[in-house]
Structures are given as structure tokens and as C-alpha cells.
Amino acid sequence: MxxxxxxxxxxxxxxFAFLDEKNSQQLAPFLQxxxxxxxxxxxxxxxxxxxxxxxxxxxxAVVQTQHxxxxxxxxxxxxxxxxxxSVNGKVRFDESGRDKEGQDSAITEITGAGNxxxxxxxxxxxxxxxxxxYFGISLQIVLDDRVFNGDHNCVIHSFNYTTVYKPDDSxxxx
Amino acid sequence: xxxxxxxxxxxxxxxxxxxSFAWLPSTRPFLQASRGNxxxxxxxxxxxxxxxxxxxxxxxxxxxxxxxxATRQDLVxxxxxxxxxxxxxxxxxxxxxxxxxxxxxEAQSLLNWxxxxxxxxxxxxxxxxxxxxxxxxxxxxxxxxxxxFKRYSPQAKMLDLGNLRNDxxxxxxxxFSSQTTQSKIFPAMMKLASKESQLxxxxxxxxxxxxxxxxxxxxxxxxxxxLKNLCLANNQISRFRALEVWKNKxxxxxxxxxxxxxxTAEPLYQSEILRLFPRLVILDNxxxxxxxxxxxxxxxxxxxxxxFFENNELGQSSLEFVSNFLTLWDTNRSQLMPLYTPQSQFSxxxxxxxxxxxxxxxxxxxxxxxxxxxxxxxxxVSSERTKQQRLAMGQEDIDKIFxxxxxxxxxxxxxxxxYSLEAFSYAQVQGFTITLHGYFDxxxxxxxxxxxxxxxxxxxxxxxxxxxxxxTTNKLTRKSFDRTWVIVPSQGTVIIASDLLNIRSYxxxxxxxxxxxQEPLVQGQSPAPPLGPQPVQPMPPAPLQPVVPGAPATAMPxxxxxxxxxxxxxxxxxxxxxxxxxxxxxxxxxxxxxMLADQSGWNFDVAxxxxxxxxxxxxxxxxx
Numbered sequence: 001m002x003x004x005x006x007x008x009x010x011x012x013x014x015x016f017a018f019l020d021e022k023n024s025q026q027l028a029p030f031l032q033x034x035x036x037x038x039x040x041x042x043x044x045x046x047x048x049x050x051x052x053x054x055x056x057x058x059x060x061a062v063v064q065t066q067h068x069x070x071x072x073x074x075x076x077x078x079x080x081x082x083x084x085x086s087v088n089g090k091v092r093f094d095e096s097g098r099d100k101e102g103q104d105s106a107i108t109e110i111t112g113a114g115n116x117x118x119x120x121x122x123x124x125x126x127x128x129x130x131x132x133x134y135f136g137i138s139l140q141i142v143l144d145d146r147v148f149n150g151d152h153n154c155v156i157h158s159f160n161y162t163t164v165y166k167p168d169d170s171x172x173x174x
Numbered sequence: 175x176x177x178x179x180x181x182x183x184x185x186x187x188x189x190x191x192x193x194s195f196a197w198l199p200s201t202r203p204f205l206q207a208s209r210g211n212x213x214x215x216x217x218x219x220x221x222x223x224x225x226x227x228x229x230x231x232x233x234x235x236x237x238x239x240x241x242x243x244a245t246r247q248d249l250v251x252x253x254x255x256x257x258x259x260x261x262x263x264x265x266x267x268x269x270x271x272x273x274x275x276x277x278x279x280e281a282q283s284l285l286n287w288x289x290x291x292x293x294x295x296x297x298x299x300x301x302x303x304x305x306x307x308x309x310x311x312x313x314x315x316x317x318x319x320x321x322x323f324k325r326y327s328p329q330a331k332m333l334d335l336g337n338l339r340n341d342x343x344x345x346x347x348x349x350f351s352s353q354t355t356q357s358k359i360f361p362a363m364m365k366l367a368s369k370e371s372q373l374x375x376x377x378x379x380x381x382x383x384x385x386x387x388x389x390x391x392x393x394x395x396x397x398x399x400x401l402k403n404l405c406l407a408n409n410q411i412s413r414f415r416a417l418e419v420w421k422n423k424x425x426x427x428x429x430x431x432x433x434x435x436x437x438t439a440e441p442l443y444q445s446e447i448l449r450l451f452p453r454l455v456i457l458d459n460x461x462x463x464x465x466x467x468x469x470x471x472x473x474x475x476x477x478x479x480x481x482f483f484e485n486n487e488l489g490q491s492s493l494e495f496v497s498n499f500l501t502l503w504d505t506n507r508s509q510l511m512p513l514y515t516p517q518s519q520f521s522x523x524x525x526x527x528x529x530x531x532x533x534x535x536x537x538x539x540x541x542x543x544x545x546x547x548x549x550x551x552x553x554x555v556s557s558e559r560t561k562q563q564r565l566a567m568g569q570e571d572i573d574k575i576f577x578x579x580x581x582x583x584x585x586x587x588x589x590x591x592x593y594s595l596e597a598f599s600y601a602q603v604q605g606f607t608i609t610l611h612g613y614f615d616x617x618x619x620x621x622x623x624x625x626x627x628x629x630x631x632x633x634x635x636x637x638x639x640x641x642x643x644x645x646t647t648n649k650l651t652r653k654s655f656d657r658t659w660v661i662v663p664s665q666g667t668v669i670i671a672s673d674l675l676n677i678r679s680y681x682x683x684x685x686x687x688x689x690x691x692q693e694p695l696v697q698g699q700s701p702a703p704p705l706g707p708q709p710v711q712p713m714p715p716a717p718l719q720p721v722v723p724g725a726p727a728t729a730m731p732x733x734x735x736x737x738x739x740x741x742x743x744x745x746x747x748x749x750x751x752x753x754x755x756x757x758x759x760x761x762x763x764x765x766x767x768x769m770l771a772d773q774s775g776w777n778f779d780v781a782x783x784x785x786x787x788x789x790x791x792x793x794x795x796x797x798x
Contacts, residue, residue, distance in 0.1 A: 174476075
């Protein structure tokens with residue numbers, strides 16, 4: 001039993017870490033966690049047909065995030081080989097105006113020689129994220145019982161991620 | 175004596191403390207002033223005259239009878255000594271001494287001294303003048319208000335506050351007569367503007383105001399936090415530090431004009447401005463940000479929806495299920511038991527994290543006293559035994575926990591927009607999951623208090639929570655929740671394989687549109703009648719009616735005039751009749767009709783005259 005709840009807790013934290021991942025190279029193992037044929041993915045009540053489409057959208061069109069786990073409960077449904085988890089958390093977004101690639105929307109226009117001293121931002125300096133206020137999320141996730149043995153391959157059967165509250169001082173619109 | 179300085183101070187304090195200024199009667203002094211005050215007409219007809227008169231306006235003319243056994247001077251000294259109220263500019267008129275006191279308050283307290291003995295006689299005080307101490311304030315309000323409407327363009331949604339100094343109306347009334355007045359006029363104007371719902375402002379022009387910094391106009395950010403366009407051209411702003419007060423403000427500012435300010439010559443000008451205004455696209459007529467990219471960075475492609483159903487059929491049945499389930503949950507939980515089997519599981523988890531204070535209506539001080547002994551939040555509970563105990567399996571266990579949860583009232587029918595639901599199939603159980611997010615009110619304490627379940631055996635001693643455990647933490651409040659049911663259809667009905675309830679601090683749901691005003695809930699409504707023993711099937715479909723967030727209703731019917739109830743309550747029948755007649759004649763909407771009546775001292779003829787004179791300057795949306 002001990003192992004069971006630790007396994008769930010560990011896996012959910014891993015999911016959050018994947019969602020917060022900035023480097024798209026690191027996401028291949030996350031894709032492998034989803035059942036490729038039958039997994040249902042719903043984000044803010046929008047369904048995704050394919051896990052790959054969801055991950056690609058998340059990677060390309062959502063800025064860097066930071067998830068915190070605040071609540072977790074689960075039920076093993078007997079005779080089905082699956083477990084349903086109810087997860088609550090909070091998430092904040094990088095509101096610096098840069099996407100995960102570090103690109104921002106500013107039009108870098110060199111306005112003649114007067115600007116030479118300032119120049120474009122040094123690319124070497126890694127921009128740090130400017131975290132906005134926390135949003136609340138609720139996640140229901142159906143997992144294969146193999147997750148209790150540490151097997152994370154194709155274990156996510158469904159993934160229902162919903163933003164349940166939003167601060168009004170955030171720059172993000174959901 | 176700089177009257178306007180004082181008036182503006184009074185104005186700012188008066189407005190600051192008034193909750194609903196747009197409908198003025200809530201500021202009582204204002205209404206009293208406008209009722210009996212004939213000076214109102216004077217401003218209307220002779221705006222230049224009233225500045226000089228005003229210092230005198232505040233004084234109240236009084237008379238004293240019964241002083242004849244002494245001199246006027248003796249009387250004034252006596253009154254001053256006795257009542258601490260000074261009578262100035264006093265003269266003898268027949269058997270009266272007539273003079274002035276400083277304010278209506280003083281005049282009123284003087285009346286309390288009626289009958290005081292002076293030189294063998296009882297004195298009698300009377301108020302002759304009708305001016306009040308707030309008359310000047312209300313005049314300034316009227317003046318600034320009409321100025322705002324004059325400078326507002328409804329088509330462009332623009333408030334043109336350029337070159338205030340040289341505005342003839344403001345200048346003649348002395349509002350720019352001194353430095354201190356100037357620094358107050360803009361905040362006063364902003365406070366007035368923020369109470370005028372008709373001023374829908376997306377753009378503000380503040381050019382040509384000789385501004386050196388933003389101190390005077392910094393409150394613009396409070397009045398119009400969502401401003402899209404701002405012009406500060408032709409000012410004297412020279413330092414970045416001056417702009418810092420607007421950092422993290424104006425998050426929707428799209429265009430800024432700063433031409434002809436010394437600051438534009440600074441080398442870091444553009445990057446600093448970009449830093450201050452995260453959504454700025456155009457600076458001094460130059461595109462500085464890629465709008466499409468900006469849009470993408472600050473939004474999530476998965477737009478929040480209130481509902482998701484895998485198919486329509488599932489939508490209909492899950493709404494019915496949820497609605498029937500919660501009706502019984504609120505009224506008689508044991509009737510839900512037929513839905514659970516010996517293998518069904520139920521548990522409660524408390525997410526005690528407190529939402530940010532900027533979340534609309536977030537409960538910053540939630541109490542979870544009744545739930546904590548039941549909570550199976552695995553991030554908080556470390557003991558394996560406890561984790562096991564708090565998972566209820568089978569009807570008996572589930573019923574026991576149900577009895578330990580406070581009695582509730584959900585508002586699925588009354589407040590459908592406060593709930594969000596997702597339903598989709600769950601192949602492995604040959605059923606589906608339904609997740610509902612929303613809120614409930616706790617209406618009564620639970621039948622069983624889980625906090626006390628271990629204490630009775632020792633006769634009240636040896637209690638587990640014996641260190642300052644008080645029942646006050648168990649107050650009943652509103653909570654938000656997420657609840658997930660795993661449903662398996664079975665022989666014409668359904669069973670619940672799993673029921674996961676998460677309780678958290680109350681917040682407004684993120685799917686609720688921000689502009690939507692929370693309607694007050696109808697508390698006294700009787701709950702729907704309880705269902706029969708087979709609850710899920712028999713209930714007739716009672717689908718949720720998602721409330722379409724309409725634009726706030728501003729349109730007023732042409733006739734008769736409808737005023738907000740709280741306004742109507744404070745008007746007498748004559749005033750109501752006057753408003754209605756004005757409304758019929760002018761076709762102005764309720765608020766403008768009121769303004770007109772107000773400005774003309776509740777005199778129909780004066781009002782009509784004023785209306786005809788200024789009809790061309792009245793904004794379009796002033797009319798119905």
C-alpha cells in the first residue's frame with residue numbers, strides 16, 4: 001500500500017515536471033507515458049485527438065509554467081486494472097513576454113548608430129522567467145495499474161486538465 | 175482665501191467615502207444641498223460669478239431675538255463664550271441681530287441654545303440663509319462632471335483631457351488658480367469619471383498639460399486599468415523614474431504617444447517603455463511589438479470552456495445525473511446509497527492551499543475543521559494506516575463519511591454559470607467519468623462530528639485534540655469543490671464505482687466571465703422535492719441552462735422613467751414627477767435626466783432652458 005500511494009505521488013510529480021519542461025528535447029519520454037491509441041486528453045474542456053498534438057501545442061504555444069501539487073487522492077477500481085486520480089494544484093506562467101524558446105514579440109529595430117552602445121540583448125545571458133500569480137488547476141487522470149510497479153510506459157489512459165480559478169492581475173488569458 | 179482648494183479637498187473626501195456616487199442621493203449632503211439651493215441656478219446661468227460668491231456661500235445667515243437689554247457686541251461676545259460659535263458680520267435689523275456663522279453645522283448647534291438666558295431675556299436663534307456647507311462641493315462636482323462629458327467622445331471611446339489649463343470652463347472657475355488646486359483637480363476628475371458608467375473609455379489624451387511627472391495623473395491607472403491608448407505628447411516628462419508608478423499597471427495598453435517629451439531622447443527609451451508596458455504594440459506611431467506573437471505569448475490556445483461532453487447523449491445524461499445527485503446530497507444523503515455497491519469507493523481530500531488574493535472573491539481565510547479528520551489528501555497525510563482508514567469502501571463506510579460532512583446547498587439550477595463539467599467515457603469500467611467543478615454553501619453542521627469520534631470512551635478526557643482545539647474553527651462557510659464520479663450503467667440504472675471529492679477555499683470559477691456581476695443568491699428557496707428510492711432514472715430531465723453572459727443591461731425603456739430603487743426611495747413625489755416630465759420632453763436617459771434636474775435645482779423651466787442651450791453638447795448615449 002505504501003508503495004502504491006508513493007508510486008502515484010511520484011508519477012503525478014513527474015507529469016507536472018514534464019508540463020513545466022522548457023526543453024522540447026526532454027518531452028519524448030512524456031509522450032511515451034500516454035496510451036497512444038486510446039488516451040483521452042481534455043484541457044480546459046478542449047479535447048485532443050492525439051497525445052502528440054497536445055504536447056506539441058503545449059510546447060509551442062504555452063509559455064513556461066511552474067506547477068505545484070496541493071492535493072492528491074486516488075481510487076484503484078477493482079477488476080479494471082486502472083486507477084483514477086484526482087489531483088489539485090496551482091500553476092504560474094512566465095509573464096516575461098518570452099516563449100519557451102526565449103523569443104519575445106519585440107521588434108528589434110536598430111535605429112542607427114546612436115544605438116550602438118546598447119545593442120541587442122546579449123544572447124549569452126539566460127533570461128530568467130518572471131513568474132506571474134498562481135492559477136488553480138484540477139486534474140483527473142486515469143492510470144494503468146502497471147504504474148504501481150514503476151512502469152510508466154503508456155500508462156495514461158485519460159488526462160482531464162482544467163483551470164479552476166484565475167487571478168485577475170495576470171497577463172495571461174485562459 | 176483659495177476657495178477651490180478647500181472645495182476640491184471636500185470633493186475628494188466626499189467621493190472617497192461614498193459607495194455609489196453615480197446615483198448621487200447616497201451622498202446625502204449633496205442631495206440636501208441641491209434641493210433647497212437656489213445658487214445652483216446661478217452657476218448654471220452665470221458661471222463666472224460663482225467663484226467669488228462661494229466663500230460666502232458656505233456661511234449661514236442667522237438671526238437672534240431677545241437681546242435688547244445689551245449691546246450687539248455684548249451679545250456676540252456672550253454667544254462666542256457660551257457656545258463657542260462665532261457670529262461674524264453682524265448687524266442690527268429692528269429687534270433682531272443678524273449675522274453669519276461658518277457652516278450649517280454651526281447654525282444647527284446654535285439652535286440648540288435657544289432659550290439661553292442673556293441679560294435677563296431668553297435668546298431665540300433662527301436660521302435665515304439656506305446655504306449648506308457642501309454646496310460648493312456639489313457645484314464643483316457638477317462642473318467637473320459636465321466638463322468630463324464635454325470632453326468625452328463616445329464614438330472614439332476617448333476622454334480628451336488635453337490642455338486642461340487653457341480650458342475656458344475650468345480656468346474661469348479658478349480650478350487652475352494655484353498649484354495645490356491643480357494637483358487635486360485631476361484626481362477629483364478621475365474619481366468622478368470612475369463612477370460614470372456611461373464613460374466607456376479606451377483612450378485618454380493628456381497632451382499639452384505641462385506634466386513633469388505622473389504624480390498628478392497617476393490615479394489614471396486606478397480609474398482605467400484596462401486603458402488601450404494613451405497620449406502624453408507635448409509634456410515635460412524627462413525621467414524614467416517618473417514612469418515607475420505605472421509599472422505593472424495598464425496591462426492592456428496598446429499604444430502610447432510620448433512625442434515632444436525630453437525622455438524620448440534617452441538611449442534606453444524604447445526598451446524601458448517596453449519593460450513598463452508588457453502589451454504595448456505601438457510607441458510614438460512606430461510598431462514595436464509583433465502583435466500576433468504577443469497574443470500567442472500571453473494566451474493559452476486551449477480556451478477555457480464551461481462544458482465538455484464526449485457526445486451529446488453523455489452531456490444530457492451527465493447533467494441529469496449531477497443535478498439529481500446533488501439534490502439528494504443536499505437534502506437526504508442516505509437516499510444516495512442504492513447507487514453504491516460493496517466495491518464502491520468514496521473519499522474526501524482537502525486542498526487547504528489559499529488562492530492568491532487577486533483571484534475574484536477568493537476566501538483568504540478558509541476553515542476546514544469538519545473535513546480535516548476525513549481528508550485523504552495524500553500530499554498531506556503521511557500515515558499509511560490513516561490513508562487506509564480514510565478510504566470508504568461499501569455502503570456502510572460511505573454512509574458514515576457522508577454523515578460527517580456538513581450539510582450543503584448547491585446552486586446548480588439557480589447559478590448554472592458557476593459550475594463547469596466534463597464527462598467522457600472510461601472504457602475499462604465500461605462507463606464514464608463525470609467531473610464537476612463549482613461551489614456549495616454549508617447550511618448545517620454534520621450529523622456526526624468526526625473531530626469528536628474518538629473522545630467519548632474516556633468520558634471527555636484524553637481527547638486527541640486537547641491543545642486549544644475549539645469548535646469556532648468549524649464555522650459554516652461557502653466552499654469550492656471538484657468532484658469526480660466514475661459511473662457504470664447497470665440494468666437500467668447506474669452505479670458509482672468511485673466518488674472523489676475535493677474541497678477547497680471558495681473562489682469564483684475561472685470559466686465565469688469577469689464582467690459578469692454575481693447575482694445575489696436566493697437563500698430562502700425550497701430545495702427540489704426528494705426523489706424516490708431509484709434516484710437516477712425517474713427524475714425528469716432538468717438540464718442545466720448555461721447562462722449566456724450578456725452585456726450588462728444599460729438600455730432604459732423610453733417611458734416611464736425607471737430609476738434604481740435606492741435612488742427612487744430618496745426622492746419625493748414632486749421630484750419623481752419632475753424627472754418623468756423632463757424625461758418625456760428631452761428623451762434623456764435616467765441618469766442624465768437626473769443630472770439635468772439636479773443641476774437646475776429641480777426647477778422644470780430652468781432644466782428645459784438648460785437642456786435646449788446645451789443639447790448639442792450632450793453625448794449620444796445620454797438619450798434613450
